Amino acid sequence: xxxxxxxxxxxxxxxxxxxxxxxxxxxxxxxxxxxxxxxxxxxxxxxxxxxxxxxxxxxxxxxxxxxxxxxxxxxxxxxxxxxxxxxxxxxxxxxxxxxxxxxxxxxxxxxxxxxxxxxxxxxxxxxxxxxxxxxxxxxxxxxxxxxxxxxxxxxxxxxxxxxxxxxxxxxxxxxxxxxxxxxxxxxxxxxxxxxxxxxxxxxxxxxxxxxxxxxxxxxxxxxxxxxxxx
Ligand SMILES: [Zn+2]
Numbered sequence: 001x002x003x004x005x006x007x008x009x010x011x012x013x014x015x016x017x018x019x020x021x022x023x024x025x026x027x028x029x030x031x032x033x034x035x036x037x038x039x040x041x042x043x044x045x046x047x048x049x050x051x052x053x054x055x056x057x058x059x060x061x062x063x064x065x066x067x068x069x070x071x072x073x074x075x076x077x078x079x080x081x082x083x084x085x086x087x088x089x090x091x092x093x094x095x096x097x098x099x100x101x102x103x104x105x106x107x108x109x110x111x112x113x114x115x116x117x118x119x120x121x122x123x124x125x126x127x128x129x130x131x132x133x134x135x136x137x138x139x140x141x142x143x144x145x146x147x148x149x150x151x152x153x154x155x156x157x158x159x160x161x162x163x164x165x166x167x168x169x170x171x172x173x174x175x176x177x178x179x180x181x182x183x184x185x186x187x188x189x190x191x192x193x194x195x196x197x198x199x200x201x202x203x204x205x206x207x208x209x210x211x212x213x214x215x216x217x218x219x220x221x222x223x224x225x226x227x228x229x230x
Pocket of ligand 1: 183187192193
């Protein structure tokens with residue numbers, strides 16, 4: 001179990017990264033106390049490790065038949081040779097069918113580019129809808145909506161009143177997308193994570209804490225990793 005001591009840290013935190021438990025703790029804490037802390041969270045750790053273990057082995061291999069998370073549900077990514085360059089989502093069979101030239105369908109980077117474009121397009125529709133829904137309910141109105149692919153963040157809010165979201169969010173369930181939208185809207189009023197911020201956040205949505213955990217546990221499943229040319 002990797003253990004990192006940070007002199008300035010005041011809290012002990014636990015993370016599960018690729019099946020490994022990582023503990024971050026202030027340097028003055030005794031190892032035995034840390035052990036106790038970990039043991040006390042054994043059932044939580046077990047559930048996290050199990051959830052991560054459930055990643056399908058063919059997760060996002062950019063090959064015909066690989067598994068892709070979309071709307072919080074694992075979908076089969078299927079390839080079809082054709083010239084119309086579209087991606088067809090079938091919510092009944094849980095499939096995403098990517099149409100393209102036969103040579104290109106063998107190129108993982110081509111598949112990834114197409115998926116990124118598809119996710120961006122889906123995000124532009126879905127996240128804009130959810131944003132409008134929550135603007136009406138909260139009375140918090142951004143000046144601009146934009147999108148950007150990030151590695152380690154789902155959204156951000158600027159002083160200018162612009163809110164920006166990671167299009168990969170469309171892989172997550174709707175209630176998770178909603179919580180990220182609500183989070184950024186709350187930043188329009190409080191540009192920090194102060195108690196006032198969280199109070200406002202809780203007033204609009206009661207389950208945003210669980211959502212944060214969902215995003216953390218499923219971080220890997222939500223990525224479209226880069227792949228070396230074969
Ligand atoms: Zn924030």
